Amino acid sequence: MIRVRRLSHSFGADPVLKDVSFSLEKGDFVFLSGPSGAGKTTLLRILYAALPLQAGEVTVAGINLSRLPASRVPLLRRQVGVVFQDFKVLPRRSVEQNIALPLEIRGLAPKHIARRVMAVSRALGLQDRIRLKCGELSGGEQQRVAIARAFVVNPKVLLADEPTGNLDRELAYRLMELFKQFQAYGATVLFATHSEDLMRRHPGAYFMRLEKGRITAADWPGAGVFTGGAERIAGRDAGGRTARLYPAGRPGRAGPAFPDERLPPDGSLSADERLLPDLPRQRR
Amino acid sequence: MKRIILRLIGRGIADLALDPAGTVGALCAVTLTSFLAGLFFMLLTTLDIRLSTARGESIFQIYWREGVNMELVRRQWQEYVHLPGFRSVRTYTPEQALEELGRRIGRAGGELDKSFPFLAVNAPLPATALVALSPTGPDPERWFEETLTYFRTQHGVARVTAAPLQDEFARAWKRVGNYVLWPAAVLLLLAQALSVGNTVRLAVRAKEHEIEILQLAGACNWYIRLPLAAGSAALGLAGGLCSLALLLLLQDRLGEALNFPPLSLRLHFPSARIVAALLLTQALTSALAGILAVRK
Ligand SMILES: Nc1ncnc2c1ncn2[C@@H]1O[C@H](COP(=O)(O)OP(=O)(O)O)[C@@H](O)[C@H]1O
Ligand SMILES: [Mg+2]
Numbered sequence: 253m254i255r256v257r258r259l260s261h262s263f264g265a266d267p268v269l270k271d272v273s274f275s276l277e278k279g280d281f282v283f284l285s286g287p288s289g290a291g292k293t294t295l296l297r298i299l300y301a302a303l304p305l306q307a308g309e310v311t312v313a314g315i316n317l318s319r320l321p322a323s324r325v326p327l328l329r330r331q332v333g334v335v336f337q338d339f340k341v342l343p344r345r346s347v348e349q350n351i352a353l354p355l356e357i358r359g360l361a362p363k364h365i366a367r368r369v370m371a372v373s374r375a376l377g378l379q380d381r382i383r384l385k386c387g388e389l390s391g392g393e394q395q396r397v398a399i400a401r402a403f404v405v406n407p408k409v410l411l412a413d414e415p416t417g418n419l420d421r422e423l424a425y426r427l428m429e430l431f432k433q434f435q436a437y438g439a440t441v442l443f444a445t446h447s448e449d450l451m452r453r454h455p456g457a458y459f460m461r462l463e464k465g466r467i468t469a470a471d472w473p474g475a476g477v478f479t480g481g482a483e484r485i486a487g488r489d490a491g492g493r494t495a496r497l498y499p500a501g502r503p504g505r506a507g508p509a510f511p512d513e514r515l516p517p518d519g520s521l522s523a524d525e526r527l528l529p530d531l532p533r534q535r536r
Numbered sequence: 537m538k539r540i541i542l543r544l545i546g547r548g549i550a551d552l553a554l555d556p557a558g559t560v561g562a563l564c565a566v567t568l569t570s571f572l573a574g575l576f577f578m579l580l581t582t583l584d585i586r587l588s589t590a591r592g593e594s595i596f597q598i599y600w601r602e603g604v605n606m607e608l609v610r611r612q613w614q615e616y617v618h619l620p621g622f623r624s625v626r627t628y629t630p631e632q633a634l635e636e637l638g639r640r641i642g643r644a645g646g647e648l649d650k651s652f653p654f655l656a657v658n659a660p661l662p663a664t665a666l667v668a669l670s671p672t673g674p675d676p677e678r679w680f681e682e683t684l685t686y687f688r689t690q691h692g693v694a695r696v697t698a699a700p701l702q703d704e705f706a707r708a709w710k711r712v713g714n715y716v717l718w719p720a721a722v723l724l725l726l727a728q729a730l731s732v733g734n735t736v737r738l739a740v741r742a743k744e745h746e747i748e749i750l751q752l753a754g755a756c757n758w759y760i761r762l763p764l765a766a767g768s769a770a771l772g773l774a775g776g777l778c779s780l781a782l783l784l785l786l787q788d789r790l791g792e793a794l795n796f797p798p799l800s801l802r803l804h805f806p807s808a809r810i811v812a813a814l815l816l817t818q819a820l821t822s823a824l825a826g827i828l829a830v831r832k
Contacts, residue, residue, distance in 0.1 A: 300752070329754035340749050344554045354753040359540055401753070 253278045253409055253440040254299065259308035261294055261465075268294045270465040272308070276442065278408075281435045283451050284444040286462035292444040295462065296411045299442070300332050301325045313408040330358065333402030333410045333439070337417040339394040341401070343387030347378055350386050351400045358405070372404045376430060392423040399430050410434050412443045416450065424450060541762065548763030549770045555742065559771065562739040566732050566775030567782070570818055573728040574783045577806040577814070580720065584713060585804050593623055593668050594680060596687055596698045600663040602630075604692035609663050612690060621670035633661040662694060721810070725817045732775070732818055733825035736768045740829035747830055757830075764826040772822025776815040 254276040261269040268291045276282055284292050297303040299312050301320060310317040313331035320328060341350050348369055355365045373379050376396050381389060386397055395415060402410055412431065416424035428450065434441050445451065451459060461469040552559045600609055606629060616625045628636060667687075671679045680698070687696040743764070750760050783805070791803040806814075 302752075323756075326751075326754045326756045329752060334752055340745075340752070342746055342749060353750070357750070357753055357755045357759060 253280070253313060254442065255309070255311040256295075256299075257309045259295075259298065259305075259310060261291075261298060261303065261306050268465050269298075272462075272465070272467055274460060274467065276440050278440055279435060279438055280458060281432070281441045282443065283454075283459040284442055284462060285448075285451060285459055286446060288446050290446075290462040291465040292446075292462055293413055296334075296413050296442065296444055299409075299411055300334050301328050326357075330354070330405065331408045333405070333407035333434075335395070335398050335402050335410070335412040335415040337414040339391070339398045339418075341386040341394050341397050344385060346383055346385055347373065347389070347397050348382045350397050351378075351404050353401060354405045368404055372400045375433070376400045376403070392419050392427070395419060395427060396430070399427070403430075403434065406437060407434075407439055410439045410441045412441065414445055414447075415443075416445070416447070421449065425453060428454070544759065544762045545766040548766030548768075551763060552767050552771065558739060558742055562735050562771055563775055563778070565735045566772060566818070566822070567778040569728055569731045569735070569779075570776050570814060571779035571782050573724050574779050574806065574811075574814060575786070576724055577721070577810050578783060578787070578803060580717060581806045581810070582802070582804045584717060593670055594683070594698055596667045596669065596683065596696055598665045598667065598687050598690075598696050599694045600692050601694045602662055604663065606663065608691060613665060616665070616667050619667070619669060621672040623668040623670055624666075625668070626666040628661075628664040630661050630663055633664055721813075725813065728814070729817055729821035732772060733821045736771065736822045736825035737829040739771070740764050740768065740826050744831075761827045761830055764830065765823040766826075768826030769819045769823035772818040772820075773815065775822075776818040780811065780815070 254274075256275065257273045259269055259272040260267065272295065284295070286292055294303065298305060298310060298317070301317060305317050312328060315324075315328045315331065317328070342353075351369045351373060352365050355368060360368075369382075370379070373382055376399060378393070378396055378400060381393060381397075386394055389397065395418075399415070410431070415431075416427055419427065424447070431441060431443060459469075460467055613625065613627050616622065669683060684696060684698055687693060747760055787803050787805055805811075
């Protein structure tokens with residue numbers, strides 16, 4: 253679902269990512285850890301095409317970023333949900349309008365949009381807030397709106413850049429549960445955080461550690477909360493690293509050749525059937 | 537598709553209400569800019585109309601001797617109407633001239649008579665006529681000299697003054713007017729476009745956060761730009777209409793304020809074509825600025 257090979261990136265003469273390689277399959281949930289300044293945000297920004305690909309090969313949700321013209325970037329964005337530390341909700345618009353945004357962009361009929369928004373906001377415990385303006389919500393609620401907005405289109409890939417960084421610990425734990433739901437619906441989640449605390453709460457989770465632009469550790473020790481499947485465990489190599497996480501400088505372990513997938517047709521969410529089934533009610 | 541386009545246009549216009557302070561600020565800026573442009577056009581139009589109507593017109597002021605036979609003078613006046621190139625004539629008998637003088641001084645003629653009874657009896661002002669004529673024949677200068685001589689040699693005429701200057705100036709204006717008017721109009725529209733465009737651009741920049749979110753959610757270019765263009769065009773058009781209203785008000789209040797001698801300037805509203813050009817420029821440049829303000 254996400255394949256990165258020999259990715260390097262620099263701002264001016266400043267190398268920020270150095271020869272990063274890894275690969276995530278459908279349904280993986282991986283923490284991207286590392287101190288601040290390590291290059292986590294830069295990596296994620298490359299993955300959703302907010303930064304140009306300078307060196308290396310990247311495929312996200314079957315879209316090859318090295319051959320992605322600017323006009324095709326929206327197609328990628330429709331497959332990839334992004335959640336940020338600073339929420340990025342529209343403060344002057346209602347919760348409903350915020351969540352409906354990606355559906356409207358896809359040109360869905362209003363009645364489908366309303367149904368879908370209702371289901372998702374119920375799942376995220378926002379149903380009472382739906383008419384409020386986002387600016388009137390607390391930080392935790394705003395982040396929930398942002399998650400709902402990513403969730404509502406059932407993205408193949410979810411990228412989260414320290415989404416709990418602005419929230420207190422209790423709230424952060426609760427939001428983590430929401431992210432786990434993404435995975436439950438088959439999304440591949442790459443969750444950047446520098447919080448050791450959050451990761452300690454999820455000891456079984458896969459993680460990948462980035463330091464000074466290099467992957468220094470990558471592992472999923474045993475069956476964790478977010479295991480993606482048995483074959484993943486079978487793929488572990490002797491060093492505790494997996495066949496799908498390629499430490500820097502060892503691109504030879506690239507595994508399967510890069511599939512040259514073609515871009516999906518426009519309106520990736522072709523029909524209502526591809527929408528999520530009704531979501532379970534979120535306990536608060 | 538049409539439904540989405542209409543919805544986006546509607547949203548762009550409705551979104552103006554999201555930030556009332558910003559919208560009002562931008563609207564004021566746009567209104568003032570186009571008001572200034574409109575005012576300039578109004579003055580230009582006034583000047584043009586004034587000079588065009590004065591075009592080829594010379595005014596002869598004819599004074600008769602005192603004590604001349606008024607019957608005879610009146611008959612001469614009636615003949616002026618039949619002169620070639622005749623445009624207008626204003627005449628004053630000595631009494632009328634006195635009355636006019638009294639009005640100018642600010643008192644009724646009758647009172648003036650009472651204050652200065654000798655004036656009424658002796659009527660010191662001569663009979664006068666102001667004749668406006670257009671030149672006829674191929675040589676206006678020769679025509680002017682001939683006409684001057686004609687008036688001077690009339691019976692009982694003391695002296696004739698005439699201002700060929702106005703005629704010259706008008707003809708000069710006729711020659712260069714189009715070279716001045718159109719470049720000025722184009723420059724003005726350009727200046728207006730630039731400043732209105734910049735105002736709109738700043739207003740759109742304030743929405744950068746929203747644009748970023750739309751881009752992250754996978755909105756394509758036109759989906760982002762269409763509402764901005766629609767909203768901006770509405771803003772520009774509204775500003776143009778507001779400035780038009782201001783100009784109409786101005787003309788209503790001040791249109792006649794300068795209409796006294798020697799200026800005799802009546803404010804003229806710019807032609808419908810210019811007004812339409814102003815509004816169109818405004819709407820188009822606003823829309824364009826709205827589109828171009830989005831950074832990739
Ligand atoms: N747009 C940019 N221009 C220049 N340098 C940048 C830019 N973005 C990030 N950097 C630099 O790249 C390094 C990695 O930044 P970042 O990816 O944000 O780290 P992290 O998210 O892990 O904290 C930092 O040293 C930062 O200063
Ligand atoms: Mg960061």
